[in-house]
Amino acid sequence: MARGTLDREQVAARLLDASAKHSFDPVHEVDWDQPQPADLFYAVPEHLSLYGTPLWERMTPEQRIELSRQEICNIMSMGIWFETILMRMLLKMAYERHRPESRHVQYAYTEVGDECRHSLMFIRMIETVGARPYRRPGYLNTLGRYVPVLLQGAPMWVGTLMGEEIVDVMQREMIKDERVQPLVRQVSKIHVIEETRHVSYAREALARRLPRAGRLEREHARLVAAESAVVVGEFMANPAVYKRVGIADPEAARRMAKGNPHHLEVKRRAAAKVVPFFEELGLMGGPTLKRWQRSGFVG
Ligand SMILES: [Fe+2]
Numbered sequence: 167m168a169r170g171t172l173d174r175e176q177v178a179a180r181l182l183d184a185s186a187k188h189s190f191d192p193v194h195e196v197d198w199d200q201p202q203p204a205d206l207f208y209a210v211p212e213h214l215s216l217y218g219t220p221l222w223e224r225m226t227p228e229q230r231i232e233l234s235r236q237e238i239c240n241i242m243s244m245g246i247w248f249e250t251i252l253m254r255m256l257l258k259m260a261y262e263r264h265r266p267e268s269r270h271v272q273y274a275y276t277e278v279g280d281e282c283r284h285s286l287m288f289i290r291m292i293e294t295v296g297a298r299p300y301r302r303p304g305y306l307n308t309l310g311r312y313v314p315v316l317l318q319g320a321p322m323w324v325g326t327l328m329g330e331e332i333v334d335v336m337q338r339e340m341i342k343d344e345r346v347q348p349l350v351r352q353v354s355k356i357h358v359i360e361e362t363r364h365v366s367y368a369r370e371a372l373a374r375r376l377p378r379a380g381r382l383e384r385e386h387a388r389l390v391a392a393e394s395a396v397v398v399g400e401f402m403a404n405p406a407v408y409k410r411v412g413i414a415d416p417e418a419a420r421r422m423a424k425g426n427p428h429h430l431e432v433k434r435r436a437a438a439k440v441v442p443f444f445e446e447l448g449l450m451g452g453p454t455l456k457r458w459q460r461s462g463f464v465g
Pocket residue numbers: 249280281284357361
C-alpha cells in the first residue's frame with residue numbers, strides 16, 4: 167500500500183499492539199543509582215554545539231564533560247516543554263473526536279501516557295546528574311500556551327515530527343557510544359523505542375491528511391515546519407548553558423556555536439530523515455527555505 171493510504175484504524179491498532187509489548191516504566195527500569203564515571207560524557211562529544219571550535223580547544227577535559235552535562239539537560243528541558251505541548255494537542259484531538267472507541271483515539275491516549283512518563287524520566291535524569299532544568303525563553307512560553315489551538319490537522323503533525331525526529335536521530339547515536347554515561351544511554355534507549363511508534367503515528371497522520379488539506383492548511387504546515395526548525399535550532403545553542411559551564415562571554419559562545427561547521431554537520435545529519443519526508447510531501451521550498459537555512463538543519 168502506498169504511503170498515505172494506510173487505514174487510520176489499522177495503523178493505530180498496530181501501534182497499540184506494539185505499545186502493549188514494548189512500554190517501559192522508567193521509575194523501575196532505569197538504574198538511577200548507578201555510578202557516573204568522572205571520565206564519561208553526558209552526550210556524544212561531537213554533538214556538542216561548541217565541539218571543534220577554538221573555545222572547545224581551550225577547554226579542559228572536565229570542562230568538556232561539564233558542557234556535555236549542561237547541553238543534555240538543556241535538550242531534556244526542551245523535551246519536557248515540547249512533550250507537554252504535544253500531550254495537550256493529543257488530548258484536545260481526543261476530546262474533539264468524541265470517539266473513544268476508535269483505535270486512533272485510544273492510541274492518542276496511549277501516546278499521552280508515554281510522553282507523561284518521558285517527561286518524568288527527563289526531569290529525574292536532570293536531577294540525578296546534579297543539574298537544574300533550563301527555563302524556556304518568555305516568548306516561547308507564551309507561544310506554547312496557544313499551540314494546541316493554533317495547530318490542528320497537518321500543522322500539528324508537522325510540529326510533532328520536528329520535535330521528535332531530530333532528537334531521535336541524536337539519541338540513536340548516543341545509545342551506541344561507549345564514551346557516554348550508561349545512565350544517559352539507558353534513558354535514551356527507552357525514549358528511542360517508544361518514540362518510534364510516535365513518529366509512525368505522526369507520519370501516517372500527516373501523509374493521510376495532506377492530500378485532503380486545502381491550500382491554506384498546506385501553507386500553514388509549511389510555515390510551521392520551518393519555524394519549528396528555527397526554534398529547535400535556537401534551543402541547541404543556549405547562552406544559559408554556556409553561562410553555567412563558566413564561559414566568560416555566553417553570547418559570543420552562542421555565535422560561535424551557530425556558525426560551527428562541526429555542529430552544522432550534526433544538525434544536517436539529525437534532520438536527514440525528516441527533511442526528505444517533508445520534501446516528498448511538498449512541505450519544503452518557497453519563502454520558508456530561508457528559515458530552514460537559518461535553523462542550520464538545511465544547507
Ligand atoms: Fe517522548
